[in-house]
Amino acid sequence: MKILCLYNNSCAEELFQWLREQGHETVLCSEHFEADWCLTQRFDLAVSYTYRYILKKEQINALDRNVVNLHNSYLPWNRGADPNIWSILDGTPRGVSLHYVDERLDKGNIIAQKFVIDSDDETFESSYNNLDNAAKELFKEAFRFYPYWQEMQKITVGTGNYHSVKDGAEIKKKITSYDMKISDFRGGG
Numbered sequence: 001m002k003i004l005c006l007y008n009n010s011c012a013e014e015l016f017q018w019l020r021e022q023g024h025e026t027v028l029c030s031e032h033f034e035a036d037w038c039l040t041q042r043f044d045l046a047v048s049y050t051y052r053y054i055l056k057k058e059q060i061n062a063l064d065r066n067v068v069n070l071h072n073s074y075l076p077w078n079r080g081a082d083p084n085i086w087s088i089l090d091g092t093p094r095g096v097s098l099h100y101v102d103e104r105l106d107k108g109n110i111i112a113q114k115f116v117i118d119s120d121d122e123t124f125e126s127s128y129n130n131l132d133n134a135a136k137e138l139f140k141e142a143f144r145f146y147p148y149w150q151e152m153q154k155i156t157v158g159t160g161n162y163h164s165v166k167d168g169a170e171i172k173k174k175i176t177s178y179d180m181k182i183s184d185f186r187g188g189g
Helices: 010-021 035-041 057-062 083-090 124-143 146-152 165-174 182-186
Strands: 002-007 025-029 045-049 067-071 095-100 110-115
Touching: 002 010, 002 035, 010 025, 010 045, 010 124, 035 057, 045 124, 067 124, 083 124, 083 165, 083 182, 095 124, 110 124, 110 146, 124 146, 124 182
Parallel strands: 002 025, 002 045, 045 067
Antiparallel strands: 067 095, 095 110
């Protein structure tokens, strides 16, 4: 398969390398792209992991609506930005989700999910790394069943919550270091 790999963080490169090792052609993209470009490339699948841009309907359609996102939250909880931080602060279910991308932000049908449990001894960095590792493992497990993803997909149940980049800006000012223990942050840092 020819797979468009959308990312913004180098942690995603390991996953895309794994896809190459499985014999797939990968095209990495960390910038905004036009729908017309997709039409000329003829991708079989697009995988978004850590990608900073919101895909528009034209882009999704140009990719034959076969676009999935790997999100470091247990959807519908913590849609949007900084899901790791918000699951810690809000005490919402933590986990990772693989879902189809549609015009609604992080609301596409779910393909697979996994809960991730952290302890208060974790730091912000180690808790993020736990989610990152769980997301990559979830994708690898689910990818074995790629031909069945259409049949496997489930509608997201519940409203969950959403946080924008702006929402996290004030909170991030209080995080003095990503080595900070979660328990210290909760106790007032």
